[in-house]
Amino acid sequence: xxxxxxxxxxxxxxxxxxxxxxxxxxxxxxxxxxxxxxxxxxxxxxxxxxxxxxxxxxxxxxxxxxxxxxxxxxxxxxxxxxxxxxxxxxxxxxx
Numbered sequence: 449x450x451x452x453x454x455x456x457x458x459x460x461x462x463x464x465x466x467x468x469x470x471x472x473x474x475x476x477x478x479x480x481x482x483x484x485x486x487x488x489x490x491x492x493x494x495x496x497x498x499x500x501x502x503x504x505x506x507x508x509x510x511x512x513x514x515x516x517x518x519x520x521x522x523x524x525x526x527x528x529x530x531x532x533x534x535x536x537x538x539x540x541x542x543x
Contacts, residue, residue: 481513
């Protein structure tokens with residue numbers, strides 16, 4: 449996610465998505481793009497005890513995709529990376 453300060457300085461926030469969640473995230477994004485629906489963003493605070501408290505900050509935004517060929521190429525790259533990681537894990541287990 450990116451935004452700018454009042455002084456036009458760019459600020460970037462990167463969220464780590466574990467490999468086990470890549471496909472689910474891609475499917476979610478594809479669904480939002482294909483249906484041309486907004487995505488709702490909200491935050492949740494989880495205490496050390498596991499208590500959940502929803503933040504008062506929320507918003508909506510719409511995604512814009514790159515041309516289909518670039519987008520599907522990116523999706524295929526992610527699938528290929530997943531396959532390679534699974535093969536490496538299988539080789540490690542066999543040793």
